[in-house]
Amino acid sequence: MDDFLAARSQMALSLGFHIIFSCIGMVMPFFMAVSHFQWLRSGDVAYKNLTKAWSKGVAIFFATGAVSGTVLSFELGLLWPKFMEHAGPIFGMPFSLEGTAFFIEAIALGFFLYGWGRFHPWFHWFTGVVVGISGLASGILVVAANAWMNSPAGFDFVNGQYLNIDPIRAMFNDAWLSQAIHMSLAAFAATGFAVAGVHALMILKRRNVQFHTRAFQIAALFAAVAAVLQPLSGDFSAKDVARRQPAKLAAMEAHFYTEKRASLVLGGLPDEQGKKVDYAIKIPGMLSFLAHGNFEQEVTGLDQIPVADQPPVLVPHVAFQLMVGLGMAMVALSILYFIAIWRKKRWLRSEWLLKLFVAATPAGFLAVEAGWTVTEVGRQPWIINGVMRTADAVTPMPGIAYSFYLFSAVYVSLSVVVIFLLYRQIKMVPELYDQPAQLAAA
Template sequence: MDNFLAARSQMALSLGFHIIFSCIGMVMPFFMAVSHFMWLRTGNENYKNVTKAWSKGVAIFFATGAVSGTVLSFELGLLWPEFMKHAGPIFGMPFSLEGTAFFIEAIALGFFLYGWGRFNKWFHWFTGVIVGLSGIISGILVVAANSWMNSPAGFDYANGKYTNIDPIAAMFNKAWFSQSLHMTIAAFAATGFAVAGIHALMILRKTNIGFHSIAFKIAAVFAIIAAVLQPLSGDISAKFVAKTQPAKLAAMEAHFNTERNAPLIIGGIPDEKNKKVDYAVKLPGMLSLMINGDTNSEVKGLDAIVVNDQPPVSVVHYAFQIMVALGMLMLGISLLSFIALLRKRAWFKQRWFLKLFVFATPLGFIAVEAGWTVTEVGRQPWIIQGIMRTADAVTPMPGIVYSFYLFTAVYVSLAIAVVFLLNRQIRMVPEIYDINTKY
């Protein structure tokens, strides 16, 4: 493994872990705030127990997210010094603001965790809401920085120099809204299905059914709403990618030839040598329709892209197909859940229905990982789209492969610790919480 591959692998590993920690850290506070609100309104102690249990989970993921995020910030400078030399002054603002949001989140979480019985009950609830809002803002700011890499703005580039820098224009580049919307909804869907699935499993095991039923319903509602909205945000993102990163779209669809009435390709095995896709289902004209609103419109293929500027087609295509397929599965479960909410409430107690959510537990996060693979690998060979190649940004320092092995061990250990702590938390009997705490 050479330095370039080791650096990319280490960054991919770090992002792969951090994105799960950060998604859960962004979304779980909202689940917590809803259950807390319901306890304040109803006095049902199960809501309070759920709130306290979830708050411990939020604390775990806040800590792990902080550690993995800090590692990422250092890796940007250590692994990609040429990139940071030029890009830092341009897109540094969202990272600075994200730091502010992070500090607010940390303070609010401290107030919430240690505020039981010490604050006004509604102020205490509000601190939990602030944890969620600041977490969402942090996530949007980080995605804004990433979107700048896909849609660079806020500077003029000529003769290898970056001039007329405008950090505001860089932060609010053309891609920030579509990427932030898609990522935020994905975080809610992934976390919602994961949390709902865990509590559904505990219900099936007949463990503390009252406690887990409440937790399941709150998480499931967030999950199914997000899963229904996700295809809409995906459509917005895909149309933007078609306009600004045609090579990425062509790789996503394994669309080798520029043509009108372009088909939508479902599945298939890309044959990059012979420029075709085997064993795929092709829907004539649908890609043209989805991208341009006209079945006869032209869609640019990989043949219109210089070979050295093309991303790895197979990786991007498979990742995109996995993301879409899992999104459709979650959408199907969501539609059944809306039927259950509106007409078939008894389904929520049926084993087959709960098993659907248990099955869906990992789907959202697999889809998130696949989506980020599309985003990052689909931009290759560029680290800044059309401006700087990834190979030109990597550190010349030798021995990165050993750093990769070390960080792999660290992240695997961190993941094991998180699983252990969460497993212990999930199995805790709700009655151990102090149900006599009064405001």
């Protein structure tokens, strides 16, 4: 493995690992706050116990996310020094503000974890809300930095120099809004389905049904709302990408030739040498409509992009298809859940619906990983779109392959530890909260 591939692989591994904890850190505090609110409003002790159980999970994910996020910040400087040399002064503001949001989140989480019986109940609840708001803000600020890489703004690039820097304009670049909305909804859907799936499994196993039913209801509702809204966000994002990054859109859709009434490609395997897609279903005019709102509009193909500036096609296309397919499956399950709430309440007690949620447990996070693959691979060969190539930003330091192997071992180890801690936490729930006397004592 050469150093350039090793650097990209290490960054991909780190981002892929960290994004899971980022999503959970953005969303779980809101679940916790809703459960806490229900306890304060109704006095139902099951909600209090649920809040305490979820707060322990939040603490685990916060600690792991803090570690992986710190590693990422070091990797930006170690693996991509040329990028940070030029880009740091331009898009440093969202990173600085993200650090502030992170500290607020840490302080608020400390207050919440140690505030039981020490603060006024509603102030204690408010500290949990602050954890959620600051976590969500932290995620949006990081997305703003990534959006700047896709849509660089806030500077003039003259003779290789970055002049007239405007960090506010850089942070609020043309891509930040669509990416922030899309990523936030993805985080709620992914975390919601994962949490709902775990609690659905516990219900099916008849373990502390009341406790897990409360948890399932909160997580499933968040997941369903986010999943139904996500296609609207996806349409907004797709139109934005079509305008700003036609090469990425062409790679996502395996659209090799510029044409009017462009067809939407469903599935298939791109043949980059033959400039075609095998085993695909094509819907005439639909790509033109999705990209431009007009069935007859011309869509730029890869034939209009210089070969040296073309992204790979296979990986973004397959990842995009996977993301959309999983997204539509989650939308279908969400619609079933809404029907169950409004019209078919007996479905809520049926095993088949719970089993569908169990099956959907990993769907959201698989879709998130696929979406970030589209975002990052589809931007290649640029690290700053149209300004700096990824190959020009990599460190000249040798031996990056060994660093990649080391970090891979570290992340695998962290994953095992987190899975063990969560498994033990889930197993402990029935032991802690099953008996009515123990519920009252809590």
